[in-house]
Amino acid sequence: MGKKSSFLKTYLTNQLRVAEFALNNICTAKCQFCSIWKQKKKYNVDTAKALIAVSKLKSFGVRFITITGGEPLLHPHFAEIANHCTKENITTTTITADPRILNDKRIHILKQAEIDCMGISIDHHTDEVTYKARKIPHLIDGIKQAVKKLKENDILVTASILISDFNHSSLPTLFKKCEKLGFDSISLSYPVFSPSPTYTLGGDAIKLSRKDLITALKKVLRLKAEYDIVNPRHSIENIITYLRGENPRFPCLGGYRSFFVDWTFQVYPCMCHEKSMGNILTMNKNEIKKTSCNLCNMSWYRDFSIFFQGFKSLPPLFQELKRIIAF
Numbered sequence: 001m002g003k004k005s006s007f008l009k010t011y012l013t014n015q016l017r018v019a020e021f022a023l024n025n026i027c028t029a030k031c032q033f034c035s036i037w038k039q040k041k042k043y044n045v046d047t048a049k050a051l052i053a054v055s056k057l058k059s060f061g062v063r064f065i066t067i068t069g070g071e072p073l074l075h076p077h078f079a080e081i082a083n084h085c086t087k088e089n090i091t092t093t094t095i096t097a098d099p100r101i102l103n104d105k106r107i108h109i110l111k112q113a114e115i116d117c118m119g120i121s122i123d124h125h126t127d128e129v130t131y132k133a134r135k136i137p138h139l140i141d142g143i144k145q146a147v148k149k150l151k152e153n154d155i156l157v158t159a160s161i162l163i164s165d166f167n168h169s170s171l172p173t174l175f176k177k178c179e180k181l182g183f184d185s186i187s188l189s190y191p192v193f194s195p196s197p198t199y200t201l202g203g204d205a206i207k208l209s210r211k212d213l214i215t216a217l218k219k220v221l222r223l224k225a226e227y228d229i230v231n232p233r234h235s236i237e238n239i240i241t242y243l244r245g246e247n248p249r250f251p252c253l254g255g256y257r258s259f260f261v262d263w264t265f266q267v268y269p270c271m272c273h274e275k276s277m278g279n280i281l282t283m284n285k286n287e288i289k290k291t292s293c294n295l296c297n298m299s300w301y302r303d304f305s306i307f308f309q310g311f312k313s314l315p316p317l318f319q320e321l322k323r324i325i326a327f
């Protein structure tokens with residue numbers, strides 16, 4: 001059974017789950033909205049245990065994994081872990097903030113592992129501001145070269161954009177730049193302050209008012225007609241409702257349908273939660289409880305959550321069917 005049929009079968013039998021798996025906390029960027037790069041103790045997950053973790057996640061129903069970090073491609077055995085995801089028929093995406101990492105050898109690894117999509121972070125249409133955001137010089141040209149090489153190797157590449165103070169008022173220009181750089185799609189994250197000591201998100205660059213974020217999201221909804229923005233329309237509207245302080249139609253199912261696994265194999269409902277649900281290597285499926293949450297606007301977890309809510313999920317499902325099947 002291939003990845004697509006495994007994904008669909010698991011969804012149709014109401015077993016599907018998704019996970020983010022952070023392989024390390026090693027970064028080459030010095031991002032203004034995340035302080036993982038400052039963490040003193042550095043980790044790379046043990047490879048043998050990581051393979052067990054992937055199989056364990058599969059046994060929980062996980063058929064979609066985003067391999068993240070730090071910089072996941074800096075894990076010395078990224079290839080083995082990514083190959084194992086594919087062997088388990090798990091749709092797999094990964095991400096980098098630093099296109100200098102995407103040399104020929106690593107692109108070959110991504111191709112061999114049949115990675116389904118590569119995300120590259122981009123914060124602004126100019127080098128000057130991207131440098132402020134990540135402290136990586138000549139980022140725009142680096143992204144251009146990396147996207148070109150990925151596309152020559154038939155690897156889908158998405159522009160991973162965190163809406164922040166750097167870009168919330170210039171999204172149309174940034175999206176246009178992404179198109180020019182050759183990205184296949186755009187994936188948006190929204191500013192979140194995380195109290196988790198593991199995944200430390202925050203800082204002045206993401207201190208957007210709710211009003212500014214709502215304005216930016218409404219603009220994104222309009223831009224969906226022009227660009228391939230992966231965040232579902234229903235999820236964006238749901239998050240706008242949340243930001244207005246109203247009761248959102250779709251609660252987040254982080255901890256029930258989606259998880260974050262860190263570099264010590266602890267499982268959390270998402271990157272924001274401080275309390276671990278257990279260690280993936282020893283956890284049992286029956287420890288996963290049906291739960292819902294409305295504490296934040298984190299896109300990855302909320303975007304997936306809208307598809308697991310019975311009849312309410314039919315409209316987003318029909319709207320996103322083409323993308324789901326294409327993946």
Ligand code: SF4
Pocket residue numbers: 026027028029030031034035036037069070071097
């Ligand atoms: S956003 Fe990514 S690259 Fe930047 S500090 Fe955080 S983990 Fe590292």
Ligand code: SF4
Pocket residue numbers: 252253254255269270271272273293294295296297298301302
């Ligand atoms: S709403 Fe936010 S804090 Fe709650 S589970 Fe979802 S992502 Fe985590």
